[in-house]
Amino acid sequence: MGATAGALIRASHPGPTAAVTALAVLLASVWDAAPPTIVLIGVAALTGQLTVGWSNDLIDRDRDRRSARSDKPLATGALAAADVRAAIATAGVVTTATSLSLGARPGIAHLVLVAAGWAYNLGLKRTLLSWLPYAVCFGGLPAVVSLAAGRGWAPVWTVAAGALLGTGAHLVNAVPDLADDRRTGVRGLPHRLGARRSIDVATVLLLAGTVVTLVAPVGGIDTIAVIALAACAGLLVAGRVAPGRGPFRAAVGIALVDVVALLVRG
Known part of the structure; x- marks a missing residue:
């Protein structure tokens, strides 16, 4: 049982799953959601991301075997497909229930974001539109949290920055x-872009998203913006020279810095 649980955690894409959950909870705190609502948002985000992570590895298990991916428990045989299907079904029930407990509008909106993640896994990742589910999910997350917190639709700049x-x-x-x-x-x-151009384009997009997040709420640059911009610039530089998943971890770090800056501003 312990081995299966550990393999399920590894197959869930734990880094991105934890990051998205943290972003959702932090945004809920920024927008003064009630504590029970924050808990529901966190559980909904966590379980929704678990279904996306597990389905990714389940759908790609044959590809991962051909690529000899030793970091994929389904590809190595350390995890059974039946166990993953059961975990997906359980998490799917929980994310549906907790999402709808937030209210019809935020609940349906969150389930749309989860569906976008599944659309990526099921085929969009193979197309020129591979970026779209990420833009929808990151851009839509502020809308879900804002609706759940009773603030109505999120400001347009939050959606743009998230995308x-x-x-x-x-x-x-x-x-x-x-x-x-x-x-x-x-x-x-x-x-289609290649590694170098992908990193270059990503750098521009991450900087643009950071500037929107830090400047739009106050209509200019303040001390918090300067500190956060410096931190994000440092993460960008570190990400460009880091091997493997370093650039992605830097991107997640930038998103977290941006939300923490919003939280500090109150």
């Missing part, structure tokens, strides 16, 4: 796997 950050995160996340993906028939936007 920019999400698209940038997609580009850098795909870079380490470009060669394996091409051999197994995946030709998304990062594969």
